[in-house]
Amino acid sequence: MQASNREIVLDTETTGLSPRQGDRLVEIGCVELINHVPTGKNHHVYINPERDMPEEAFRVHGLSDEFLRDKPVFADVVEDFIAFIGDATLIIHNAPFDMGFLNAELEWVQRPALTNPVIDTVMLAREKHPGARVSLDALCKHYGIDNSRRTLHGALLDSEILAEVYLELIGGRQVALALSEEARTYGAEPDARPRAAQRPQPLPPRLTQAELAAHAAFLEKELGDKAIWTQYES
Template identity: 50%
Template sequence: MRQIVLDTETTGLDPKQGHRIIEVAAIELNGRKVSERTFHRYINPEREIDEGAAAVHGLTLDRLQDEPKFAEVAPALLEFIAGAELIIHNAPFDIGFLNAELALAGLPLLNNPVIDTLKVAKELHPGKKNNLNALCDRYQVDNSHRTLHGALLDTELLAEVYLGMTRGQESLLGEERSEEDGVQFTASGEAICLSVRVLPASEDELALHRAQLEDIEKASKGSCLWKRLETQV
């Protein structure tokens, strides 16, 4: 399935209060690489922009007066994302706005499968900051040029963050790996060689391990399952 990273900027926080989309951007991923296929439009929201929102993205109604309205942009956007899995940070926000705009335009609502990278990040890094800037720092994605939020820039950064978060899952996803990874494949895709480097624990590490098990054994009053397994072996 095609994957597309998508982001929007808006006049405010809630489409139920009449807020509108002012920018939408999408980038296609091709074989876990960012492709050159992109979609990017600024949109005239036909309403004022909240000061708080303008402080985040820097866009004003004067700047957007000559841009097309969402209904004019929607057909091209829907064609670009048709049949694709959408990758969005805080997906309920963007999907809520997109569906509100589509409803106003008299168009069908989105039914694409969606990966919410905020949800994924919270599962991977519980208790930590998981906004886009924090994730860029964590996955060593250069965001030094991100002084304001912008849909196109944010999709580019999120694409790199998503690839970083899911790196190492290639084998689970059935993706081909190179011979340098220790795996070779037949023409039918079957693995024919697997080379794994095993690093045995040192004596000091084994001693620490045994001491840790003793502590668990005492704290659990003799219920340390690992020690039971060692005894069975």
């Protein structure tokens, strides 16, 4: 698979809003896409921020000092993280925030900044829906995506939800249908790779026997034997 076809939907949780003011990463969640389709491969890690958790941040994600105390520090997880994302395009909601924290953490462990291509879904949503709210919850509501599990922010869960939102932003179910057709064209097995989840479409309403009879009577009255299909009924 060509690297250009690989994307990583990514989200982070932090102790606050600014790494330059001492805030740190506490969680990273990543979801792999190949040709815009989730592969089932994820990367998820909690991180000991080596500082206290402000109450404001705790109310957002629910990650306490006690919970994070025995988790690895960033220096211990950076290699696995870099290996997982590789040179894939990163899909991030409000990318400057997450990229700012990731690059700050990399700088503190004397690693180079990320150079991956980045797609900011906030910008993508603003281009597609000018003037509309573009928060993750608002986009879920707009596209009918179930986010009921999102009682608190969580990096992996938010990445999974963002993957669905991203698919809708770039074309929705048409993308999955095109990929399915491509697979048939090149002889791939029907279940050779995971498909993007598609929401069931409502079935058309069924007519009752009385409604069908009334319709037939109406046609008989209006057209009699002039209806062309009566020539083929026998």
